[in-house]
Amino acid sequence: MSIIKDFLLQLAFMVIPIFIYFTFITEKVESTKKKTVIMSVLWGISILFCMSFPVSFGQNARLELRIIPLLLGTLYGGFWSGIFLSALIIFFRLYFGISLGFYNTVLVLLFALPVILFFQKSFASSKKEKRVKIAVGLSLYYCLIGLTLFCMLRGFSIDYFKVQIIHLLFVVAATWFFTVLYEAIREIHQLRSEMQNTEKLKVISELASVFAHEIRNPMQVTRGFLQLLNEPDLPKKKKEYIHLSIEELDRANEIINDFLSFGKPSINNIERIDVGYQLQRVVNMIQSYSLSHNVEIKTDFYNNGWIHANPQKLNQLLINILKNAIESMRDGGIVWITSCSTADGYIKITIKDQGIGMTKEQIDRLGSPFYTLKESGTGLGMMVSFQIVRSFKGKIQVASEKGKGTEFIILLPQIT
Template identity: 40%
Template sequence: MIFEDSIDGLLLWNDQFQIVDLNSSAEDIFGLSKDLLIGKNLFGLFSETKIKPEIIKHVEQAMDKGKHSSTIIIESEEGQKRYFDYSSKHEIVEGLNLTVIKDITEKIEIQEQLRKSDTLNVIGELAAGIAHEIRNPMTALKGFIQLLEGSIKLEHEMYYQVITSELQRIDSIINEFLILAKPQAKRFQEKDIKQIMKETVDLLNAQAVLHNVQFITSFENKLPLIFCEPNQLKKVFINIIKNAIEVMPDGGNILIKINQTENNQIRISICDEGMGIPEEKIKKLGEPFYTTKERGTGLGLMVSYRIIEEHQGTVQIESEIGKGTTFTIILPLLANSK
């Protein structure tokens, strides 16, 4: 009974690497029934996957050392990753070996969320002091520059424009610091997510036209209202869509889709046709000062992560080199204000 009722996948195999028995949890993990698996070669389970060499190495280590544990990552055709702990013990009884398989995907995802959350909190504390220290001399600089505006000679006008433009950029960075530094006053209310997105698209349409970028929208009809802070969500959408425009210097399409999921959530996906982002860089997106842009700070996406987190939502990023990147935001229909 203990074998069959275990929530972990249990797999018994002999020294000829034939499957002798497995429980129902293992059937669920492999998506195959016990009748089809018993008597089959252990490695045959993984013959059409990229992880077969890892499984062979794992089994060899268990046979050699008596026991061995590994973390195996399985990636679906859609690019979704599942993480499994494989623990194997050789000769639990004569001629029989046991492999315990634990699905640790949720644990890994929670650890990653906590790591990012801790980073945000630390950066937030640092940001408060930095932003205020910079803002004071910045105010003086902006004031004196404005006083000089009338006396700027024609040949120096370009320098004046560069100075004011860069001061505005610094001011924008300071504002992003302050958003991280402390919670902003927010008024959560019931709003139409489609309307918020339409207003965002209208706002960015001129920039899109300049870059030869077209918006393609697909919004599900009769979507329920969501409980949100509309200006904060608009900030997230602006940040992601502006990035999408900028990664397509030769133009292209941005597909924006909004629909309701079976789990009573709202899914917003923003898909560009840029060059894509390497997998190792995707993991770092949202971290402070990490950016794939030449003049970026990484704070925009970091702020976006925090806003979505405050809406009890999640951000997922999928990318394919040479084809583009998709940002997917999942929001609950009944989020509570914080």
């Protein structure tokens, strides 16, 4: 009964960091780096508790589940989180004295940590089911390494072997459970964030539909009278003022157009479209704009890639992203536009630039209401672009690095 109690205590040490992170950290801390640091500290505390209150099996056999916080902390936190947690394990184990157990701990980490770090990037980019398999596989590998080194250092003993097998099975089962739990809670949190964004967008949509037309009418009247006032004999200064006023009215009108596009997106006029042909048309339309910014556009289009979409909305989506790519390269550069067919039934459109790039936090906020990186931007163009992709039942992915450029990947369902 005491052993079961000790194992349940070990499990509690795993639950507490997950609970604290998703309850108090994710919504209050915006910076991804800060979240990673806090989560690493929480997993570190979990490791310390696991090692301080091990499960005792009679004759000096001590078992604990430190592998689980090490594994989850490394897979979700990345390279430096793994290094920090491994160092913490080594130094805390050193506190108990140098013995065969200490050498066993160091050797297991030397063999296991590089493998865990090797699979970390694959884990981060995988779907939920594959993540669970990777985590379980790595925990099994860690335990087998530990069992092998344990037998080599201490000699084979049937009693110790039985204890290690029990430990292995328990660790693998616990890793599966906590990975599934972590993924489920994260999924719920993402769904809640999406629902909150949806509510915000719904409010904006309703406001746009109600006010946009009423605002546009007096603006058009004002613009017309300003044009009438712009007589040839006016002083140069007044002509400049009128010209600036008209320009600002036109810019305000473009913002209202974006509002209308967002508030009442057109889902009619869906046609069967050859993506390669449509991409070439968009490139032709924006070619002069790119040349004026000293930007070269390189293309590689997939032939006979068909989708169901509204051609005008598809053009708007592509032009919005291409303009952002061009404007991000202040000293000129190259924009690559490619399309291809994927094995899972999508047409993949890739737009890659050599611009200023974005941080992880900026990428996460793309498509949010009024979020923009341009001094004179409104954020509505990108917000509308994300909505257009969703209306086509597609996906949009963004990869970027500060100072090295940005890559937009648009996945649209392929038809035959």
